[in-house]
Amino acid sequence: MTTLKAKLQDDLTEAIKARDELRSSTLRLTLSAIAYEETAGKDSRELTDDEVLKVLTKEAKKRREAAEAFDKGGRAESAERERAEGVILDAYLPQQLSDDELRQIVAQAVEEAKAAGAEGPKAMGAVMKIVKPKVEGRAEGSRVATAVKQLLAG
The missing domain is CATH 1.10.1510 (Hypothetical Protein Yqey; Chain: A; domain1)
Incomplete structure (x- = not known):
């Protein structure tokens, strides 16, 4: 068990x-x-x-x-x-990431995706693929997607 x-x-x-x-x-x-x-x-x-x-x-x-x-x-x-x-x-779940911590992880992933040639809103999939394993269980998918969209748009 x-x-x-x-x-x-x-x-x-x-x-x-x-x-x-x-x-x-x-x-x-x-x-x-x-x-x-x-x-x-x-x-x-x-x-x-x-x-x-x-x-x-x-x-x-x-x-x-x-x-x-x-x-x-x-x-x-x-x-x-x-x-x-x-x-x-x-109480049984890992500590959730704060908005700042999540934004920082997403920003790094955006830079990695841009370095790999992904640009603009179409880079969303590539960025999510990088971010998801890093935040697994510590941030809900909708929060991650919102942060990625904000950083790719801005």
Whole structure:
């Protein structure tokens, strides 16, 4: 078993013992999503820590999007619960890059892409290809794309 998955299961056990309903239900749902990924496809397999991290990232993003949808629908209580679940999941994710750190990484990638002959807005794909491995798990794709577009336009 991967260390991250084991930590999630240990934390779930602690949450159940402490009768922390929010934490235990969030961790149960997350472990269920991990189990689903492990059995998806033709062969079942054990996920690596990186793959577990991707599932966690996806689950945290779902919580943020659901909170926004509940806010728009006027369901503040449901939105607040989704945000609280997101905070619990964020504790297991790597520290997110600040806007300045992200801008700096993207600027370096733009320079690399220009040195390789990519120019203007068409260089977006080349820049994203350079940036993505550097920020994996530490910045959401939409934030990265926005930063790349800004630097290529300006």
